[in-house]
Amino acid sequence: xxxxxxxxxxxxWEWIGRNMGEIVDRTWQHLSLTAVSVGLGxxxxxxxxxxxxxxxxxxSPITWVTGLLYTIPSLALFALLxxxxxxxxxxxxxxxxxxxxxxxxxxxxxxxxxVPGPVLEAADGMGYTRRxxxxxxxxxxxxxxxxxxxxxxxxxxxxxxxxxxxxxLGGYGYFILRGLNTFFWTQILVGVTLSVALATVLDVGFVxxxxxxxxxxxxxx
Amino acid sequence: xxRDSMIRLxxxxxxxxxxxMPAVADLDLDIGxxxxxxxxxxxxxxKTTTLKMIxxxxxxxSGTILIDGRDALALAPHELRRSIGYVIQQxxxxxxxxxxxxxxxxxELLGWDSSRTExxxxxxVEVVGLSKGMLNRYPSELSGGQQQRVGVAxxxxxxxxxxxxxxxxGAVDPIVRKRLQQEFRVLQQRLGKTVVFVTHDVDExxxxxxxxxxxxxxxxxxxxxxxxxxxxxxANAFVDDFLGGERGLKRLALLTVGEADMRWxxxxxxxxxxxxxxxxxxxxxxxxxGLVDEGRLLGWVDGTQVDDTPLAExxxxxxxxxxxxxxxxxxxxxxxxxxxxxxxxxxxxGIYKGMLDLEGIAEEITE
Numbered sequence: 001x002x003x004x005x006x007x008x009x010x011x012x013w014e015w016i017g018r019n020m021g022e023i024v025d026r027t028w029q030h031l032s033l034t035a036v037s038v039g040l041g042x043x044x045x046x047x048x049x050x051x052x053x054x055x056x057x058x059x060s061p062i063t064w065v066t067g068l069l070y071t072i073p074s075l076a077l078f079a080l081l082x083x084x085x086x087x088x089x090x091x092x093x094x095x096x097x098x099x100x101x102x103x104x105x106x107x108x109x110x111x112x113x114x115v116p117g118p119v120l121e122a123a124d125g126m127g128y129t130r131r132x133x134x135x136x137x138x139x140x141x142x143x144x145x146x147x148x149x150x151x152x153x154x155x156x157x158x159x160x161x162x163x164x165x166x167x168x169l170g171g172y173g174y175f176i177l178r179g180l181n182t183f184f185w186t187q188i189l190v191g192v193t194l195s196v197a198l199a200t201v202l203d204v205g206f207v208x209x210x211x212x213x214x215x216x217x218x219x220x221x
Numbered sequence: 222x223x224r225d226s227m228i229r230l231x232x233x234x235x236x237x238x239x240x241x242m243p244a245v246a247d248l249d250l251d252i253g254x255x256x257x258x259x260x261x262x263x264x265x266x267x268k269t270t271t272l273k274m275i276x277x278x279x280x281x282x283s284g285t286i287l288i289d290g291r292d293a294l295a296l297a298p299h300e301l302r303r304s305i306g307y308v309i310q311q312x313x314x315x316x317x318x319x320x321x322x323x324x325x326x327x328x329e330l331l332g333w334d335s336s337r338t339e340x341x342x343x344x345x346v347e348v349v350g351l352s353k354g355m356l357n358r359y360p361s362e363l364s365g366g367q368q369q370r371v372g373v374a375x376x377x378x379x380x381x382x383x384x385x386x387x388x389x390x391g392a393v394d395p396i397v398r399k400r401l402q403q404e405f406r407v408l409q410q411r412l413g414k415t416v417v418f419v420t421h422d423v424d425e426x427x428x429x430x431x432x433x434x435x436x437x438x439x440x441x442x443x444x445x446x447x448x449x450x451x452x453x454x455x456a457n458a459f460v461d462d463f464l465g466g467e468r469g470l471k472r473l474a475l476l477t478v479g480e481a482d483m484r485w486x487x488x489x490x491x492x493x494x495x496x497x498x499x500x501x502x503x504x505x506x507x508x509x510x511g512l513v514d515e516g517r518l519l520g521w522v523d524g525t526q527v528d529d530t531p532l533a534e535x536x537x538x539x540x541x542x543x544x545x546x547x548x549x550x551x552x553x554x555x556x557x558x559x560x561x562x563x564x565x566x567x568x569x570x571g572i573y574k575g576m577l578d579l580e581g582i583a584e585e586i587t588e
Contacts, residue, residue: 118312125307126327216317
């Protein structure tokens, strides 16, 4: 291995130039797998959070089940899903989505619980219906905490997408897996660097989004 | 009461689930149109529960609540609440909305068009004594006193006939509280809302209430009357005890100088002969004389200065404290005991009206 390293340069720029098309395709794949999984996770979490907030006793079983999902190693989960859905994007999205649930539900519930009681009392006293109060008071006020959850879920998902390379997907993980199989360092480095960069860009994007959506919380957020 | 009823509670009770005792038991309360009624009592007396049953944040276990003749329990709660202003101690402004948006809350829920809402918001900002420049700020950028002014403006936004206030000035510091109380009294006189005002502060209840309802633990109404009447004649030992000491002083706080019998005292016109000044001093048995010029109070001079010099040529010293007819007798008493001459001079728009001394004030208490 030492020999191989000395024989070829760590970064083969020519390879990168030749594979730009593939890199762009994999970027798109990485991004869409992340977006679909986190988006789906958010919708499911919102539904489960509403249930948990409405019927408090359900919160503990919900976090127990989503917590259990969270502990299953990703490779194992992909494998478990193969007999059910096959070796495809559906498999990846189900697994990736299930990993976002615990984080998102916890932050949704904590964020909504954190809305000050007097604000809710005032909203009720002014004549808000329960539904209007939820969408116009509780969700906007919980937004900084919800987005904090989305940041963690997204960064985690960007990392996990690379593992879906074993399903023939993987986004940048495709490069990492190929590189590992062929001891080709450039491919590994490209996969790792771009994956980290994507996670960073999305994370910063959420910070920016939070500031945009919650100008009132600028000082605390 | 001949006054027509705005809010009427009939045999209203509230028993919270799991509680042995009712929080409020068979309460009858009739609040007139345009009246400010304070609900006061020790903790556990059900005053807040009573208030919240009026806008149904708490549902009564039994009884009837009529608001302007309509059965409050027959309406959808959110519809009912949009027609009732609500102010709470913790203010509860919406942190994610600007001051303008906060004030516009109920008009927006009622679907007013934006120009009407905007006009109303601008009007209200001034009514509660804030500047228009604050409309685009967020609640966290305001002081507690300013926030509660916004709270009041928000409650008044849709011009509801009824205002419910739950210890609205309880969370601000004493100096701001006093100012908010005074301003609110003036505002209330102008707007003529029917106000139910919960407080645990007897002095606040006395100061603000047209009538005060004193509640005992379990929501028992011990006395319901004008503050002067309650202070003069507490219905029972509980009320007497709850009013605390200094009942006489508290009554004095409600009476104004203008209502009291004033004396002219040792006061002469600067154009009078100095002999008049000497006569006034010996008549009143004092060693000073007050000087007026065409009714305007100039000040006082020491008796030793009064010789044959025309009074107009003397240099009177100003009275440190003067009162107006609007001042309370309590502040008159304070002026008397702190002034060197043991009198309180009453001046309206610069014109001397008369003076009050200890004896005169004592007579007002015992009347």
